[in-house]
Amino acid sequence: MEFVAVALLGLVAVYLLLAYAVYVRAFVPARPFYLDDFTFTPYEFQADYEDVELATADGVAFGAWYFRQPGSPQTVIVSGGHKGQRQGALGISIALWRKGFNVITYSYRGMSGSDRAPVTFGMKEVLELQAVIAFARKRIPRARIGLLGYSMGAVVSLLGAAGEPGVEALVLDSPFSDLRTLLVENVRRRARLPGAPFVWLAGLMLRARSGSRLADCSPLAVLSSLEPRPLFFIHGGADAITPVNHSRRLYDAYRGPREIWIVQGAPHTGAYFADRPLYVERVAGFFARHLGLNVSTPLRLVEEEEVS
Numbered sequence: 001m002e003f004v005a006v007a008l009l010g011l012v013a014v015y016l017l018l019a020y021a022v023y024v025r026a027f028v029p030a031r032p033f034y035l036d037d038f039t040f041t042p043y044e045f046q047a048d049y050e051d052v053e054l055a056t057a058d059g060v061a062f063g064a065w066y067f068r069q070p071g072s073p074q075t076v077i078v079s080g081g082h083k084g085q086r087q088g089a090l091g092i093s094i095a096l097w098r099k100g101f102n103v104i105t106y107s108y109r110g111m112s113g114s115d116r117a118p119v120t121f122g123m124k125e126v127l128e129l130q131a132v133i134a135f136a137r138k139r140i141p142r143a144r145i146g147l148l149g150y151s152m153g154a155v156v157s158l159l160g161a162a163g164e165p166g167v168e169a170l171v172l173d174s175p176f177s178d179l180r181t182l183l184v185e186n187v188r189r190r191a192r193l194p195g196a197p198f199v200w201l202a203g204l205m206l207r208a209r210s211g212s213r214l215a216d217c218s219p220l221a222v223l224s225s226l227e228p229r230p231l232f233f234i235h236g237g238a239d240a241i242t243p244v245n246h247s248r249r250l251y252d253a254y255r256g257p258r259e260i261w262i263v264q265g266a267p268h269t270g271a272y273f274a275d276r277p278l279y280v281e282r283v284a285g286f287f288a289r290h291l292g293l294n295v296s297t298p299l300r301l302v303e304e305e306e307v308s
Contacts, residue, residue, distance in 0.1 A: 019201035022187060027119045027206050029110030030083055039087045042067065045094045054106070054135055056127035062114035064106035064132060066139070067097040073142045074293040077132050078105040079153030081174075081269060083119060085111045092148070092272060095280040100293055102140055104132050121179050122155040123212040129160040133167070144168055144291045148283065150269045151175070151242060155219050162225035169290035170226070171283050173234040174269045177246040179217035185243065220253055227256040232286045236266030236274075259286070 042049040042065055050066045065086055076096050078089045085107040097103045108125050109117040117124070129147075136143050146169040149157035154175035161167040176182040180199060187195030203214040231254055235247040244262060251260045261282065263271040272279045287293065 015197070016201070018191065018193070019198045020205070022183065022198050023202040023205040026121070026183060026202065027209070029116065029119055040090060041065075041087070042090070042094070045090070047094055047097060052135065054128075054131045056109070056131050058124070058127055060109045060115045060117055060127070062107050062109060062111075062128055062131075064104055064135070065093070066135075067093060067103040069097065069100055069102045072100055072102060072293070073140060073144045074100065074146075074287070074291040075102040075104065075136050075140055075143045076146045076148055076287055076291075077129065077136065077157075078103060079125075079129060079147065079149040079156045080105070080108070081151035081153055082121070083111065084108060084150070084153065085113075089150070091276070092280065092283070095276075096148075096284060096287070099280070099284040099288075101284075101287065101291075102136070102143075104136060106132055118206070118210040118212075120206070120210055120212045121152050121217050122159050123217050124210065125152070125156050126159045126163075129156050130164070133160070133164055137166075146170065146287045146291050148287075149173065149175070155179075155217065158219045158222060158226070159217075161229070162222040167229065169230050169232075169287060171232045171234065171286060172247070172250070173271060174236065174239060174242050175219060175233070175247060175250060176242045177218070177220050177249045180214045182242060182246070183214070186241070189240070219250060223250065223254050226254070230257040230286075230290050231259070232283075233258065233260040234271050234279075234283075235260075235262055236268060236270045237262050237264040238266060239268045239270075241268040 048068045052064050052066055054064055055061045078093050080088045086105045089105040093103045093105045107114050110119055145167050147157040147167055148171045150173045154172040157170050183199040184195035187198050207213055233247045233251050235244045237244055251258055263274050266274045
């Protein structure tokens, strides 16, 4: 009997440790590192930009870069991926700014330069996006706003646009369709264990820490609120973190105008790096059509085999 009790306690301990590891990996921000400030900024690109400090409705302070195009109302807000900072979106932000768009990119709560707070995969981070949208409307006359999001940032864009009818178009790179489903898939793939029990307990930890529920992070549930705005889904065909079927599921469920571009062989959020010029032209072209911007340079034609 003692052996059985010890074995059961051991199994419970392993279960708790693995569930806690899931919680930390998904929802605890990385510790500040002394090299966080030793990164590229818009200064290195000779861009016309402003470094701004913003605050969310729940009192979280965070930083953003505003790339200015005086006289142009067309504005793209770029939301980075899981535990992302604005530095990670510099390449596409500069490229879209050079195409003639105002561009704003920002860091999430919990990241370097922002107030410490749990990561919630978009449920709370949507407040940062709302603050950026409010800033854009204040600073840019007659702003016409499009959203570009990567991974978790694509979900932030979906959730944020659902409550912001003034957002006119969305580009969604590597979104997940439902957070609980995504976490279960990743636990199953990485640990070779049933994911649901560990994700359930990690979800309880998240709710106790932040008040957020996994069930509240389901982009599928908000799609009808986005109609009839145009959506452009982009996904890497070799994505092992958020499988491509998540974008396909969202694409199939949406009843408004939509496009999808699967980049064969590209990993998670890897479409930009697979072909930077093509990626920039397709994204800029989509926003130009739907935000009313006359892009100054001709768009590259897309070959049939590049799209599936």
